[in-house]
Amino acid sequence: MTAPSSFLGPLARLRGRAARRDGSLALQDGSRVGVIGGGPAGSFFTIFLLAMADSLGLDLRVDIFEPRFFTHRGPAGCNHCGGIVSESLVQMLAAEGINLPPSVVQQGIDSYILHTDVGDVRIQSPRDEKRIAAVYRGNGPRESEPVEVAGFDRHLLDLSASQGARVVRKMAQSVEWIDGRPRVTCPDGSATDFDLLVVATGVNSQAMNLFSDAAHRFAAPATQRTFICEFRLGADVVRATFGTSMHVFLLDIPRLGFAAIVPKGEFVTLCLLGDDLDETLVENFLRSAEVQRCFPGGTIPPLACHCYPRINVEAATRPFGDRIVWIGDSGVARLYKDGIGSAYRTAKAAAKTAVFSGVSTEDFRRHFWPACRALDVDNMIARVVFGVTHLIQHSSVLRRGVVRMTAREQAQAGSDGQMSSVLWDTFTGSAPYRDILKRTMRPQFPVMLAWNVIAGSLPFGGASRRGRNHGE
Amino acid sequence: MASNALGRVYADGETIVTQGEAGDCMFTLQEGRLEVLVTLPGRPPKRVAVMEKGAIFGEMAIFEREVRSATVRALGEARVLTIDKKNFLRRIQEDPTLAFTLVKMMSQRIRHLTLGVGERRVGPQGPRTDGPERRRL
Ligand SMILES: Cc1cc2nc3c(=O)[nH]c(=O)nc-3n(C[C@H](O)[C@H](O)[C@H](O)COP(=O)(O)OP(=O)(O)OC[C@H]3O[C@@H](n4cnc5c(N)ncnc54)[C@H](O)[C@@H]3O)c2cc1C
Numbered sequence: 001m002t003a004p005s006s007f008l009g010p011l012a013r014l015r016g017r018a019a020r021r022d023g024s025l026a027l028q029d030g031s032r033v034g035v036i037g038g039g040p041a042g043s044f045f046t047i048f049l050l051a052m053a054d055s056l057g058l059d060l061r062v063d064i065f066e067p068r069f070f071t072h073r074g075p076a077g078c079n080h081c082g083g084i085v086s087e088s089l090v091q092m093l094a095a096e097g098i099n100l101p102p103s104v105v106q107q108g109i110d111s112y113i114l115h116t117d118v119g120d121v122r123i124q125s126p127r128d129e130k131r132i133a134a135v136y137r138g139n140g141p142r143e144s145e146p147v148e149v150a151g152f153d154r155h156l157l158d159l160s161a162s163q164g165a166r167v168v169r170k171m172a173q174s175v176e177w178i179d180g181r182p183r184v185t186c187p188d189g190s191a192t193d194f195d196l197l198v199v200a201t202g203v204n205s206q207a208m209n210l211f212s213d214a215a216h217r218f219a220a221p222a223t224q225r226t227f228i229c230e231f232r233l234g235a236d237v238v239r240a241t242f243g244t245s246m247h248v249f250l251l252d253i254p255r256l257g258f259a260a261i262v263p264k265g266e267f268v269t270l271c272l273l274g275d276d277l278d279e280t281l282v283e284n285f286l287r288s289a290e291v292q293r294c295f296p297g298g299t300i301p302p303l304a305c306h307c308y309p310r311i312n313v314e315a316a317t318r319p320f321g322d323r324i325v326w327i328g329d330s331g332v333a334r335l336y337k338d339g340i341g342s343a344y345r346t347a348k349a350a351a352k353t354a355v356f357s358g359v360s361t362e363d364f365r366r367h368f369w370p371a372c373r374a375l376d377v378d379n380m381i382a383r384v385v386f387g388v389t390h391l392i393q394h395s396s397v398l399r400r401g402v403v404r405m406t407a408r409e410q411a412q413a414g415s416d417g418q419m420s421s422v423l424w425d426t427f428t429g430s431a432p433y434r435d436i437l438k439r440t441m442r443p444q445f446p447v448m449l450a451w452n453v454i455a456g457s458l459p460f461g462g463a464s465r466r467g468r469n470h471g472e
Numbered sequence: 473m474a475s476n477a478l479g480r481v482y483a484d485g486e487t488i489v490t491q492g493e494a495g496d497c498m499f500t501l502q503e504g505r506l507e508v509l510v511t512l513p514g515r516p517p518k519r520v521a522v523m524e525k526g527a528i529f530g531e532m533a534i535f536e537r538e539v540r541s542a543t544v545r546a547l548g549e550a551r552v553l554t555i556d557k558k559n560f561l562r563r564i565q566e567d568p569t570l571a572f573t574l575v576k577m578m579s580q581r582i583r584h585l586t587l588g589v590g591e592r593r594v595g596p597q598g599p600r601t602d603g604p605e606r607r608r609l
Contacts, residue, residue, distance in 0.1 A: 052569070090478060091555045092563055094500040097573045099526065099553075102474035102503075127497075127554055129480045265476070345567075352569060374566070430559075 025322060025360035027195060029059045033354070034184050034194035035165075036172040036207065038066025039079050039137075040340045041328020042200035043156035044347035047098070050163040052355040062165040063192060065172045065184065070138050070154035078138025079153055080204060080228055080309035081339065082262055082271040084109070084246065085133040087125070087430040089341040098159070100133050103150040106264035107134040111245040112427050115290045117252065118396060118456075119403045122245065122410060123420050123427075130244060132428060134262045134269075141230035141267055141305035152340075172201075175210045182323055195323065196359045198350060200343075202329040203310045216321040221330065222314035227272040227282050229306035235266045237296055242268055247294060248427050250393050250402075253284050257386075258336055260427075261294065267304065273336060277308070312339070315376045320364030325350045332372040335382040337429030345371055382433040385426060388440075401453030408452070418445050473503060479553035482546040489544040495533030496557045501525055504550030509543040522547065531574055534560055 027033070033049065035042045046062050053060045070078070085093075085100065093100070108130025112123045125131060135152035161167050170186040175197065177183070182197035201207035208220040233241070242263035249259040257273040274281050285291060292298045312333040319326035327350050328343035349371035350364070357363040392398045402419060409417040422439055425431040439445065473481050479502050482488055488499065491511055501523055508521040508529075520542065523529060529544060534557050564570050 048569075055572075088559055088563075090553070091559060092570065094502075094553050095498075095528070095555055095560060095570060095573060097526070099500065099502055100478060102477040105476055105478055107476045108478045127556075129554055130478050131553065133478055348567060348569070352567075371566075 025363070026358040027053075027058065027060060027354055031060055031195040032192070033060055033062045033196045033198065034172075034182065034192060035062060035064045035198045035200055036175075036184065036210075037200035037202060037328070037330070038064045038068070038157045038160070038167060039153055039200060039202055039328065039343070040156060041202070041330070041343035041347045042066065042198070043153070043160045044344050045198055045200060045327055045351050046160040046165045047156070047163055048348045048351035049354060050160075050165065052351060054163075056355065058355065062160075063168050063194075064157070064160060064165050065168045065170055065186070066157065067169060067171040068138075068153075069169065070151045070157065078136070078151070079202065080307050081137050082228065082260060082269060083135045083137055083152065083264065084260075084262060084428075085135055085152065086338040086341050087131045087428050089338065089344055090131050090133055092341075092344070100135070100152075100155070101150070104135055104152055104155045105133045106136060107244060107262075108132070109134055109244055109246050109262075111243075112424065113245045113247045114250060114403070114406065114423065114427075115247060115294065116250045116399050116403055117290060118400045119407070120290075121403050121406045123406060123424050124410065126417075126421070126424065132246070134246070134264050136264065141232070172207070172210065180322065196354055197324045199324065199326045199330050200328045200347070203312050208330065211326075216324060217318045218321065218326065219317035221312045221316040221332070223310040224273070224313045225277050225308050226311050227270075227277050227306070227308055229270050229282075229303045230267045231270070231295075231301045232267050232304045233296070233301060238263045238266060238268055241294070241296055246427070249285075249290060250389075250399060251285070251288055251290055252394050252396070252399075253281070253288065255281050256285060256393075257390075259285060259291075273311070311336070315372065315379070319372065320361060320368055322361050323359050325353075325359075325364055325368060332375045334375055334429060335379040335433075336386070337382075341429065342375055345375065378432045378434055381437050385433050385436055389426065397453060397457055400456035401449055404456040405448060405452035418442075418448060473549050473551055477551055478502060479551045482550050482552060484546055484548050486546045487543060488546065488550075488552055489530055489540050489542070491541065491543045492539050494537075495530055495540050497554045498528060498530040498534050498557070498560070499544075500553045500555065501527045501529070502551040502553050505547040506544050506550055506552075507547045509545065510541070511543070517543065528574065528577055531578070533557060534574075 035046055042064055046064055050060065050062060090100065109132035110125045110128065110130045114121050114123065137153050138151045157167060170188065172184045173187050174185045175182055178193060181193050181195065183191050183193045184197065185191040199211065203221060203223045211218055242261065247261040255275040257275070259272050262269045272282060272285060286300050292300060295301065312329045313335060315332040316326055316330065319331035327346040329339060331346055333339045333342040349368045353363055353367040357367045392402055405419040406423060409420045418439065422436055425436050488506065489495065503525055506523045507519050508523065509517040510520050511517045532538060532541065
């Protein structure tokens with residue numbers, strides 16, 4: 001993970017300048033960094049911070065506060081998520097030398113199946129290769145066998161520890177400022193002062209209350225309630241029924257947003273997003289014919305494990321200050337997609353800033369905030385993309401057109417797959433929403449869609465249900 | 473090899489990259505071993521390196537528009553993950569440090585190559601043709 005020092009020479013000089021300019025607000029040899037939260041954001045930050053510091057010969061001490069061991073099955077050991085590591089993140093991590101071993105990847109995904117009331121269609125990965133990882137964030141659902149599941153979060157936390165970080169298995173209970181430095185106190189009364197505090201607590205704990213101190217002008221991100229559950233079907237049934245595909249649903253059910261079923265070993269994970277998500281919405285979804293026919297015998301099995309976690313839907317206000325920075329979900333995340341990828345980006349931007357520039361408000365504003373801002377701006381475009389998806393979801397004429405266009409593209413080897421690539425990137429989070437929107441604005445796209453909408457609406461206009469059986 | 477794993481599994485002897493072909497991606501070897509073969513005009517293919525798990529190869533296609541400089545084949549079953557050029561270059565624009573691992577790996581290869589040249593000149597056993605990641609792709 002370390003980079004050649006010759007390559008970093010100019011950066012090291014830059015860092016030196018920053019240290020001189022900001023005096024005590026740059027990290028020095030022996031500086032202490034505290035990271036609250038050992039989810040993906042906290043671990044990515046630590047891995048990159050230590051690698052970059054090592055390449056400069058800078059000796060830092062990092063403590064990660066994380067009460068979870070990620071070894072308990074069920075919600076206690078898990079960071080509640082669909083567990084999809086996006087195609088782009090899998091590739092970037094591989095290029096960074098972070099590979100996800102088969103013990104962590106419950107299922108490599110090579111295709112998406114879009115389920116609608118007017119047909120299903122399979123969208124194959126552009127490279128016909130498993131480049132999306134379905135992982136457990138903890139040690140599997142409550143009812144799983146006591147298997148050696150290597151959860152994703154545990155894998156990253158172990159990597160952080162192997163790079164020299166100290167994992168403190170305690171919750172951070174309070175944060176005070178002593179002579180301009182953050183002090184973290186744990187429930188057992190132990191307290192540590194840090195030169196930099198990194199907040200990576202996500203949005204599913206009370207940790208945001210630790211920072212109500214108005215001096216930092218930080219305001220926590222807006223969140224939304226979601227639903228996740230697991231069904232135990234057995235590995236053979238999962239393989240035969242759900243295969244190596246992620247199953248997404250575009251159904252005209254009131255308040256339903258995004259819905260997906262992800263195969264993972266002997267379980268499948270269901271994730272639901274929607275407005276005011278409650279049990280009624282979950283029931284309505286599970287009662288729909290499109291969902292039921294995904295399961296063997298059309299019967300929905302009992303839930304093995306379920307929870308209603310929150311998701312970041314709007315960036316935090318000013319997620320940085322002198323000697324403090326908020327990363328991952330507790331700062332900014334991509335809307336409804338690739339939250340782990342956002343954690344990677346914001347964590348890396350914060351690590352780079354801390355090592356190469358400094359840890360003052362101004363350093364974070366200049367070098368960390370642009371990465372967050374880019375996500376935030378893309379999220380504005382995402383709202384337009386999801387607005388259009390919403391329209392399609394509630395119009396059977398449009399749904400027919402979309403399914404027909406996609407099925408035809410998938411049936412033609414070598415076609416440029418305009419709708420397929422738009423849907424693929426929308427579902428997988430593989431490309432910025434800006435790129436997706438741009439592609440839909442090319443003149444051929446609306447023309448082809450309009451043609452497929454018309455053809456799909458004609459009585460014999462090209463078998464709107466041809467997509468059934470996954471577009472084959 | 474685990475059927476749930478990422479990437480694509482290549483059978484023993486199957487070709488991943490062919491010398492002379494244009495490339496639009498690089499690769500990471502997730503599991504298994506690969507051999508690197510170079511064919512010079514009028515000569516049979518010659519193995520110049522063996523790559524082990526974790527190796528990144530094909531990166532020259534990311535930075536140049538040249539054709540592949542060698543053929544890469546699976547030595548036994550091997551699992552390989554592709555990294556797209558477009559995706560990777562876009563991310564490098566946003567985050568230049570993403571290139572650090574590649575730069576480090578390329579500098580290690582140059583070091584090996586330099587040592588190899590030295591060995592060839594002075595080594596008691598003559599030139600070695602085999603060795604991990606000796607040749608850039
Ligand atoms: C329904 C749903 C489905 C999702 N599906 C996906 C998906 O498929 N793919 C994807 O990329 N993203 C997905 N996400 C988003 C993803 O879960 C988050 O973006 C990601 O987990 C953020 O990582 P993080 O490290 O910032 O926070 P978290 O993963 O929430 O980790 C925070 C950590 O901080 C610890 N912590 C909290 N408080 C304290 C404290 N006081 N002291 C010490 N430690 C503390 C917690 O124990 C936890 O380990 C989904 C989210 C939801 C809600």
